[in-house]
Amino acid sequence: MKIVLIGANGTIGREVQRKLREAGHEVVPVGRSSGELRVNLEDRASVAALFRDLGAFDAVAVAGGEVAFKPLASLTTEDLVFSFRSKGIGQIHVVQEALPYIRDGGSFTLISGVTGREPIRDGAAAAAVSRAVEGFAMAAASELPRGLRVNVISPTVLAESMPAYGAYFAGHEPVSGEKVANAYLKAIEGRMNGDTIAVGA
Amino acid sequence: MKIVLIGANGTIGREVQRKLREAGHEVVPVGRSSGELRVNLEDRASVAALFRDLGAFDAVAVAGGEVAFKPLASLTTEDLVFSFRSKGIGQIHVVQEALPYIRDGGSFTLISGVTGREPIRDGAAAAAVSRAVEGFAMAAASELPRGLRVNVISPTVLAESMPAYGAYFAGHEPVSGEKVANAYLKAIEGRMNGDTIAVGA
Numbered sequence: 001m002k003i004v005l006i007g008a009n010g011t012i013g014r015e016v017q018r019k020l021r022e023a024g025h026e027v028v029p030v031g032r033s034s035g036e037l038r039v040n041l042e043d044r045a046s047v048a049a050l051f052r053d054l055g056a057f058d059a060v061a062v063a064g065g066e067v068a069f070k071p072l073a074s075l076t077t078e079d080l081v082f083s084f085r086s087k088g089i090g091q092i093h094v095v096q097e098a099l100p101y102i103r104d105g106g107s108f109t110l111i112s113g114v115t116g117r118e119p120i121r122d123g124a125a126a127a128a129v130s131r132a133v134e135g136f137a138m139a140a141a142s143e144l145p146r147g148l149r150v151n152v153i154s155p156t157v158l159a160e161s162m163p164a165y166g167a168y169f170a171g172h173e174p175v176s177g178e179k180v181a182n183a184y185l186k187a188i189e190g191r192m193n194g195d196t197i198a199v200g201a
Numbered sequence: 202m203k204i205v206l207i208g209a210n211g212t213i214g215r216e217v218q219r220k221l222r223e224a225g226h227e228v229v230p231v232g233r234s235s236g237e238l239r240v241n242l243e244d245r246a247s248v249a250a251l252f253r254d255l256g257a258f259d260a261v262a263v264a265g266g267e268v269a270f271k272p273l274a275s276l277t278t279e280d281l282v283f284s285f286r287s288k289g290i291g292q293i294h295v296v297q298e299a300l301p302y303i304r305d306g307g308s309f310t311l312i313s314g315v316t317g318r319e320p321i322r323d324g325a326a327a328a329a330v331s332r333a334v335e336g337f338a339m340a341a342a343s344e345l346p347r348g349l350r351v352n353v354i355s356p357t358v359l360a361e362s363m364p365a366y367g368a369y370f371a372g373h374e375p376v377s378g379e380k381v382a383n384a385y386l387k388a389i390e391g392r393m394n395g396d397t398i399a400v401g402a
Contacts, residue, residue, distance in 0.1 A: 044278050072297065072344045077245050080293060084285045088329065092281060096273065116336050119343035119395070127340035128289065128333040135317050135332025142320035143273045194320070 001106075002026045002057040003188065004050075006041070006094065007064020009034050011160050012111070015177030016063050016184045023185055028054065032064060041065055041090025042082070048097045059188050060098045061109040062091055067129050069122040069168075083125045087111075088132045095140060095150060105147040109187040110137060114156040114172075117198060121168050130154065134196045141194025149193040155180040156200030175200035202307075203227045203258040204389065205251075207242070207295065208265025210235050212361050213312070216378030217264050217385045224386055229255065233265060242266055242291025243283070249298045260389050261299045262310040263292055268330050270323040270369075284326045288312075289333045296341060296351060306348040310388040311338060315357040315373075318399060322369050331355065335397045342395030350394040356381040357401030376401035 003020055007013045008029030020027050030037045030050060037054075040046040041064075065087030068079035091110045098108070115123040116130025137152045144150060157165055159174040183199045186192075204221055208214040209230030221228050231238045231251060238255075241247040242265075266288030269280035292311045299309070316324040317331025338353045345351060358366055360375040384400045 072341050073300070075293070075297070077290065077294070080290045081282070081286070084289065084333070085282070088285065088333070089278065089281045092276070092325075092329070093278070096276070099274070115340065119340045121343075124293075124337055124340040124344065127336035128293070129336075131336030131339075132285070132289070132329040132333035135328040135330075136325055138332075139316065139320045139325040139328035140273050143325065 001059055001188070002028065003059040003061060004028045004030060004054060004057050004098070006030045006039055006060070006062045007032065007111075010064045011158055012155065012177060012180055013063035015181040016061060019178065019181035019185055020188070023189075025188075028057065041087070041094070042085045044093045044097070047090070047093045051098045051101050054101065056101055056103055058103050058106045059109065060094060060102065060107075061184055061188065062094055062111050063184075065090055065111060067126040069126060071122055072124045075125055080125055080128075083129050084132065088129045088136075091133055092136055099148075102148060107148065107188055108150040109184055110150065110152045112152050112154045112196065114154065114200065116154060123168075137196065138194045144193075149191075151187040151192055151194070152196040153180065153183045153187060154196050154198045155183070173201055202260055202389070203229065204260040204262060205229045205231060205255060205258050205299070207231045207240060207261070207263045208233065208312075211265045212359055213356065213378060213381055214264035216382040217262060220379065220382035220386055221389070224390075229258065242288070242295070243286045245294045245298070248291070248294045252299045252302050255302065257302055257304055259304050259307045260310070261295060261303065261308075262385055262389065263295055263312050264385075266291055266312060268316075268327040270327060272323055273325045276326055281326055281329075284330050285333065289330045289337075292334055293337055293341075300349075303349060308349065308389055309351040310385055311351065311353045313353050313355045313397065315355065315401065317355060324369075338397065339395045345394075350392075352388040352393055352395070353397040354381065354384045354388060355397050355399045356384070374402055
């Protein structure tokens with residue numbers, strides 16, 4: 001399959017690239033701030049332009065999106081709007097804008113995170129956005145035409161990210177990027193629709 | 202208890218008012234477009250002003266908030282931002298702005314909906330926002346000081362709303378407003394924290 005991978009240069013994205021290529025797929029890497037192809041998930045026009053220029057493809061996977069990490073009392077309207085726009089509405093627009101170009105039977109694989117499943121310090125905005133993405137996929141699955149599917153990967157903290165984010169995840173069992181990438185492969189090649197695949201506890 | 206009820210004049214709000222008064226509580230009704238006290242959930246300053254002027258209280262309950270109902274392909278950025286701002290970020294701001302005034306051991310009771318649990322026609326935005334509210338409560342519960350609690354009521358369609366919205370809910374078993382109001386009472390007088398109470402299938 002030809003798979004468009006948004007957030008291809010992040011910690012998860014690099015592992016997903018490798019895994020999908022190992023499985024024989026063609027990956028079109030898209031970055032936020034690096035690489036040949038770029039997209040700004042906060043800007044629907046940028047998302048639309050990406051797909052308009054790509055030609056046909058079989059799947060879209062998202063491995064990035066930003067949210068504000070702050071204590072509840074410090075979260076501003078701007079923090080919340082930014083978080084919902086980047087990782088929430090941004091991923092919704094990916095599905096909407098890719099729809100005219102994706103081939104029959106294709107799939108969308110979005111990303112949420114453990115913040116939607118467990119209370120993580122400073123994670124109130126992240127929790128809201130993660131769950132929003134999962135709810136969207138549940139409902140949007142029922143609207144997709146032509147055998148298309150949409151699912152969400154909800155990874156816990158990655159082993160590779162523990163040096164940077166370990167203070168938020170004391171006692172958590174991190175997962176390998178390889179295991180998270182495997183969940184993307186499962187969502188893309190599998191038959192589930194509207195589901196969230198939790199990776200790690 | 203003195204309970205501030207936002208969305209007091211809606212179908213659910215009226216039932217919640219009645220139920221809470223029957224249980225011996227003092228209700229301060231707040232409307233969006235009617236009544237003496239009003240608030241615009243899309244405007245944080247309006248939420249802040251409401252609580253600043255109220256004096257101390259024991260609980261805040263929300264029984265309203267708007268979302269766009271449209272097919273996935275028709276949802277604009279504006280529809281999504283509006284939906285997240287009104288029912289999503291609006292309810293987050295209610296918790297934030299009421300925090301300085303709510304008494305020790307008090308509670309917040311927010312609202313999501315069956316759209317977050319089941320795919321409903323034209324409900325992709327509503328699904329995302331409902332789940333966002335539930336995720337927020339799960340995470341925010343861990344941050345609340347002074348024995349405060351936050352929970353979410355997720356009602357299915359009300360019997361009273363079937364004449365207006367029945368076409369979206371064919372085959373659903375509607376619940377009475379009285380039953381939904383009872384869930385609010387349970388959240389307010391109970392001990393749960395960070396939970397979502399589903400009312401109806």
